[in-house]
Amino acid sequence: MQTVTLLVVAFLFLVSLKLLKVFLDRKQTTPFLYEAKPSLMTESEKIFYKTLKEVVDNRYDIFPQVSVMELVRIPKGLAFKQKTLLKNKIQAKHVDFVLCEKETTQPVLVIELDGWNHEEKKTQERDRFLRELWSSVNLPFLSVSTQTNYIPSELERDIKIKLGILSG
Numbered sequence: 001m002q003t004v005t006l007l008v009v010a011f012l013f014l015v016s017l018k019l020l021k022v023f024l025d026r027k028q029t030t031p032f033l034y035e036a037k038p039s040l041m042t043e044s045e046k047i048f049y050k051t052l053k054e055v056v057d058n059r060y061d062i063f064p065q066v067s068v069m070e071l072v073r074i075p076k077g078l079a080f081k082q083k084t085l086l087k088n089k090i091q092a093k094h095v096d097f098v099l100c101e102k103e104t105t106q107p108v109l110v111i112e113l114d115g116w117n118h119e120e121k122k123t124q125e126r127d128r129f130l131r132e133l134w135s136s137v138n139l140p141f142l143s144v145s146t147q148t149n150y151i152p153s154e155l156e157r158d159i160k161i162k163l164g165i166l167s168g
Contacts, residue, residue, distance in 0.1 A: 040065055044146045045096060048113055051150040052097065055159065060099040060108065068093040068130070071107055072137055093130065099159070109162055110134055115146040140164075 041049060041064055052062060068090040074083050097111040112127070127143075134141040140162040144155070160166035 044115060045113060047148065048144065048146070048150060049097070051152055051155055052111070055152050055156040056099065059102070061102055061105065063098045063100060064096065066095050066098045068095065068133070071095070071098065071110070071139065072133065089129070090133070093126065095130070107139055109159065110139055110141045112141070112143050113146050114143055 039046070045064065049062070049064065056062060069087075072090065074086050078086070095110050096113045098107050099109040099111070100107050110130075112130070114127075131141060131143075142158055142162045144150075144158070157166060
């Protein structure tokens with residue numbers, strides 16, 4: 001009886017090893033189903049970025065495609081469920097551009113390009129939520145309609161108004 005038990009245990013051990021090997025081999029040979037993007041920005045974002053660089057003229061650092069999670073934090077002391085709810089509301093969201101102080105990288109202005117999809121109800125709800133969020137954390141927000149070209153003086157004026165440098 002003891003011999004049979006030992007044989008069964010040995011058999012199960014060998015089968016387990018074989019299954020583990022098959023699993024590990026399959027895991028190593030499974031290709032990643034991702035592709036590198038050709039650019040960090042869309043064509044319309046690139047057009048805007050060139051004008052923004054000209055307007056900002058090295059006074060601020062420009063960061064594209066910034067996660068909202070990098071711009072706000074959830075206060076300490078909240079219940080786990082509440083923290084999770086707040087985190088889920090912002091987790092997958094990003095903004096098109098953020099202007100930051102050069103020395104401290106403190107965000108001073110969030111910029112969102114409004115393209116064709118900003119007419120959709122879901123996008124409008126997202127935009128409304130983000131506008132309320134930026135207001136609640138005292139971070140100025142500038143919404144710019146997507147265009148084929150931008151007038152630098154107008155963009156500069158809009159930025160200065162949002163930053164409180166110029167009265168609107």
